[in-house]
Amino acid sequence: MTSAIWHPFTQHGLREPIPLVERAEGALLHTRGEEGEPRTVIDAISSWWVTTHGHCHPRIMAAIAEQTTKLDQLIFAGWTHEPAEQLATGLRAIMPESLTRVFFSDSGSTSVEVALKMALGYWAARAEKDGGTPRHKIIVMEHSYHGDTIGAMSVGARGVFNRTYEPLLFDVARIPYPAAGAEQATLDALEALCSAPDAAALILEPLILGSGGMLIYPPSVLAEMRAICAAHGVLFIADEVMTAWGRTGTLLACEQAGVVPDILCLSKGLTGGAVPLAVTMASEPIFEAHWSNDRARMFFHSSSYTANPIACAAANANLAIWREEPVLERVAALTAFQAERLDALGRYCHFDHPRQLGTIAALDLRSMESAGYLDSRAPRLMAFFRERDVLVRPLGNTVYVMPPYCITPGQLATVWDTIGEAVITA
Numbered sequence: 001m002t003s004a005i006w007h008p009f010t011q012h013g014l015r016e017p018i019p020l021v022e023r024a025e026g027a028l029l030h031t032r033g034e035e036g037e038p039r040t041v042i043d044a045i046s047s048w049w050v051t052t053h054g055h056c057h058p059r060i061m062a063a064i065a066e067q068t069t070k071l072d073q074l075i076f077a078g079w080t081h082e083p084a085e086q087l088a089t090g091l092r093a094i095m096p097e098s099l100t101r102v103f104f105s106d107s108g109s110t111s112v113e114v115a116l117k118m119a120l121g122y123w124a125a126r127a128e129k130d131g132g133t134p135r136h137k138i139i140v141m142e143h144s145y146h147g148d149t150i151g152a153m154s155v156g157a158r159g160v161f162n163r164t165y166e167p168l169l170f171d172v173a174r175i176p177y178p179a180a181g182a183e184q185a186t187l188d189a190l191e192a193l194c195s196a197p198d199a200a201a202l203i204l205e206p207l208i209l210g211s212g213g214m215l216i217y218p219p220s221v222l223a224e225m226r227a228i229c230a231a232h233g234v235l236f237i238a239d240e241v242m243t244a245w246g247r248t249g250t251l252l253a254c255e256q257a258g259v260v261p262d263i264l265c266l267s268k269g270l271t272g273g274a275v276p277l278a279v280t281m282a283s284e285p286i287f288e289a290h291w292s293n294d295r296a297r298m299f300f301h302s303s304s305y306t307a308n309p310i311a312c313a314a315a316n317a318n319l320a321i322w323r324e325e326p327v328l329e330r331v332a333a334l335t336a337f338q339a340e341r342l343d344a345l346g347r348y349c350h351f352d353h354p355r356q357l358g359t360i361a362a363l364d365l366r367s368m369e370s371a372g373y374l375d376s377r378a379p380r381l382m383a384f385f386r387e388r389d390v391l392v393r394p395l396g397n398t399v400y401v402m403p404p405y406c407i408t409p410g411q412l413a414t415v416w417d418t419i420g421e422a423v424i425t426a
């Protein structure tokens with residue numbers, strides 16, 4: 001019987017196999033082969049960048065189970081509950097001090113939509129108070145990815161992913177990716193765009209552009225971009241949906257540049273990757289801009305599952321793990337292990353641009369020409385990895401590893417050995 005499911009980012013016409021996973025723990029997924037025989041797959045990409053401490057982490061699962069006996073779901077407009085209150089307090093304690101307000105939503109894309117709406121709300125209120133027209137232009141970085149809803153696509157890179165929807169996407173201003181040696185061009189472009197009277201906000205992925213191909217840039221450039229925004233009063237939105245929760249070696253990537261954003265987007269690892277939840281944290285002036293005794297000026301955003309209590313309980317367990325366990329030490333050990341393997345493979349003539357930031361390690365398959373995301377080698381590589389029970393999903397000709405922090409040296413060695421073998425087939 002064929003499945004009725006329409007999968008994301010999947011061309012069903014290619015009839016590629018879609019493995020069924022029965023259960024998971026740590027870095028392992030349990031599935032079955034064609035004969036029904038049990039197989040174990042190493043999840044080397046944290047199930048699309050979300051799983052931080054490992055699948056079915058006992059503390060997170062226990063917190064979810066406990067919460068299900070108390071409160072499942074609650075309207076969050078005008079009502080509140082303990083798991084959300086505890087989470088907001090917990091986030092305030094570990095996130096930058098000036099980010100005083102926590103707005104809940106349910107995915108990375110929505111946290112970005114919320115951030116953009118907050119920024120425009122801020123400028124609308126400012127214009128009303130000071131006179132003049134509200135700023136509305138959003139500045140973005142080339143090769144960025146911020147999600148797949150219309151607003152999030154608008155501020156992301158344009159390409160094969162969203163060409164069809166182009167007529168619906170709003171206009172943004174773009175700065176180039178600060179490639180090595182071309183950083184000044186990025187800073188100059190930002191300076192020019194921030195000087196325009198309609199410049200409202202810059203949104204970017206700090207230190208590493210994920211979906212754009214794991215493109216890394218230095219903390220010094222991030223710090224300079226932040227300073228340019230501050231000098232022009234342009235809001236600085238950090239989309240740390242992928243980079244937060246230790247991914248880049250620190251709790252937030254922004255930390256490495258000593259940068260504090262005006263608005264911060266968090267999702268993926270917020271619940272340890274167990275259940276969907278997102279927050280958009282904002283500084284006091286952004287909250288204050290929406291503060292009034294007029295209902296017509298409130299922040300008009302909500303979704304049914306805003307601050308779902310079970311998801312908040314999972315996030316609270318994640319915060320407890322961060323408080324009580326040596327998470328950053330695990331990240332550092334993982335980083336060191338991957339650095340060695342990357343160094344060894346990077347010298348191999350089939351690869352270009354070995355690069356690493358914290359737990360993320362990437363390299364490009366050398367080629368005459370790259371066809372970008374639709375590079376024909378990507379599906380062949382995916383099949384190769386699938387056959388060898390390793391979950392790796394190349395981005396075009398970029399192969400990367402982004403494992404859960406609990407992955408064992410043995411499992412990680414298998415992943416890197418398999419990558420080494422894969423290039424011979426690609």
Ligand SMILES: *Cc1c(COP(=O)(O)O)cnc(C)c1O
Pocket residue numbers: 107108109110112145146147148205210211239240241242243267268
């Ligand atoms: C994954 C991602 C998003 C979108 O998050 P979803 O939960 O998939 O909507 C946004 N920004 C960045 C940087 C991401 O990596």
